[in-house]
Amino acid sequence: MRDGPPRSPPRCHPGHVSTSTPPSAALAVRRGRSTREDILEAAVQLFGQVGYRTASLREIASRVGISHPGLLHHFPSKAALLAAVLARRDEVDLAASQADRAAGLPVAEVFARVVERNAARPGIVELFATLSAEATAPDHPAHAYFRERYTTVLAELTADFAELDAAGRLCPGVTPESAARRTVAVMDGLQVQWLLEADRPGTRVDMAAEIRAFYATLAPDPEAS
Amino acid sequence: MRDGPPRSPPRCHPGHVSTSTPPSAALAVRRGRSTREDILEAAVQLFGQVGYRTASLREIASRVGISHPGLLHHFPSKAALLAAVLARRDEVDLAASQADRAAGLPVAEVFARVVERNAARPGIVELFATLSAEATAPDHPAHAYFRERYTTVLAELTADFAELDAAGRLCPGVTPESAARRTVAVMDGLQVQWLLEADRPGTRVDMAAEIRAFYATLAPDPEAS
DNA sequence: CCTACCGATCGGTAGG
DNA sequence: CCTACCGATCGGTAGG
Incomplete structure (x- = not known):
């Protein structure tokens, strides 16, 4: 039985890919955007879809278009990646809520x-x-x-x-x-x-x-x- | 990093093990109780502790004191074991609730x-x-x-x-x-x-x-x- | 950022 | 119910 997430091609962000992008630009498609950000975003998605333990670094890396040792270059371990994901969410959510509160x-x-x-x-x-x-x-x-x-x-x-x-x-x-x-x-x-x-x-x-x-x-x- | 559940010795049920049990009876400790029941009980525990996907048949089997192919003799696949666990819970819970309702x-x-x-x-x-x-x-x-x-x-x-x-x-x-x-x-x-x-x-x-x-x-x- | 590899572990099968 | 094995996959490291 296969339980893992369905394989999908590397995800791109809206606006980063257009139909006029020449095929030769495929490898540079992430240019102008930090790989770290891409990894965090893909990790949020996969951790959410299958949980932390079942999610694999290889799958996250492949969605970003890099190898899994490449991912480990940015985050030294799977647990470190999780910690970064959670810290990021807290930042964003807290800021929004505090703005609402400050607005009375x-x-x-x-x-x-x-x-x-x-x-x-x-x-x-x-x-x-x-x-x-x-x-x-x-x-x-x-x-x-x-x-x-x-x-x-x-x-x-x-x-x-x-x-x-x-x-x-x-x-x-x-x-x-x-x-x-x-x-x-x-x-x-x-x-x-x-x-x-x-x-x-x-x-x-x-x-x-x-x-x-x-x-x-x-x-x-x-x-x- | 290790994420799995901590290893534990095969679990025994209260009343099935006493201090007067001779060591030579260890292998027969489950006598009089269905292995199927033991497997279901161990599965409930491990699925609950680490989730279905992370739980391994080997760990469940070892808690019952059998090999993992032995477990697969009773339940043909991991998904079948999960289904049996859920069906069992529904039976028990439904019966209790219906009794309460029937009691007015x-x-x-x-x-x-x-x-x-x-x-x-x-x-x-x-x-x-x-x-x-x-x-x-x-x-x-x-x-x-x-x-x-x-x-x-x-x-x-x-x-x-x-x-x-x-x-x-x-x-x-x-x-x-x-x-x-x-x-x-x-x-x-x-x-x-x-x-x-x-x-x-x-x-x-x-x-x-x-x-x-x-x-x-x-x-x-x-x-x- | 890569290729190549490590030891460990997975669910399931073969064959008894 | 067992031993022995399978192909696949895991997180992480070596070395560049």
């Missing part, structure tokens, strides 16, 4: 936008859904990362809900910590449903809408009534 | 008990959390299984919530389908948090309590107020 958006909206951005990039959702389950194993190279990530996110969210609670806007009977856990859980769980429905676009969950509706049951929008 | 327990309690049973068997939780994320890939051998599973569970739960809704007991603004999706999502998401907290028992999520509290925000218990 309510916490509920900041979260809904995170989900909205995710829904536009299935590869990222696959990556985190697959990895967070895989990294549940204590000897997984991303185990510490995900533990810290969840601890941090839960603490931040708990603080946000505690603020709402102090303002009397948290539903009675719901503790800030419980609200935080549930919010993270709903986000994670909806992603699995969403991924499983990838091939029936019509009936797919609208993750952002669900999150907004869910949030409203925890801390009703004061302007809504 | 409200839907909320039936679900809380599913979670309670899960919390007592970390291996099963690991199995489903890991597999459901892994099986998100369309070419995974359990992809169809999990698609059907989610479709079925969501449909059943939606029907349950529609009944509550008809009785006027569903929170306003929440559709039965949305309530179902959220319930499943919270269960799945809490499991990931719970698994990541495996080594700090004190602060671990109480999954069943969270589910009960969550459910109460969707369809408040009429006797509670």
